[in-house]
Amino acid sequence: MAGFFVFLLSLPVSANNSIHFTDTWARATFPMAETGAVYTTLMNHSQQPLTLVSVSVPEAVAASAEIHSITMSEGMMKMRELENGIELKPHGHAMLQPGGQHIMLVGLKEGLEPGTSFTLTLHFNDGSQQLLEVPVQDDSGDNDAMGKHHH
Numbered sequence: 001m002a003g004f005f006v007f008l009l010s011l012p013v014s015a016n017n018s019i020h021f022t023d024t025w026a027r028a029t030f031p032m033a034e035t036g037a038v039y040t041t042l043m044n045h046s047q048q049p050l051t052l053v054s055v056s057v058p059e060a061v062a063a064s065a066e067i068h069s070i071t072m073s074e075g076m077m078k079m080r081e082l083e084n085g086i087e088l089k090p091h092g093h094a095m096l097q098p099g100g101q102h103i104m105l106v107g108l109k110e111g112l113e114p115g116t117s118f119t120l121t122l123h124f125n126d127g128s129q130q131l132l133e134v135p136v137q138d139d140s141g142d143n144d145a146m147g148k149h150h151h
């Protein structure tokens, strides 16, 4: 029986199973907040480049989700939407972290409460999609200066 399962797991997987996620979380917000940020690390375990092109969020959570980067311009931090998405090279990874790339939730319905979670749908350029469960957490304090900046 064990051998049978090993055989099944070694079959080729379709593209939407080749992206793995770690360190996924959303920063908790105050109840009336209108925007929120989601962080995760994506790893492409396939031989092909894959691009995360868009993200959708349940209507009960927020109006929309955008892929953002943060750049420094004349000493100011500027957020901008990555309209071409985030490309993952074969066996490459992308880290979405405080102070850098992130998924921005726009038009939050009732803020993000610590201890709750929600599910995002990530869409890739090969037409595949993958669900991502996102736990809401308070700033742990060890994230970086960016998190503390808001207090």
Ligand SMILES: [Cu+2]
Residues within 6 Å of the ligand: 068, 069, 079, 102, 103, 104
């Ligand atoms: Cu943003």
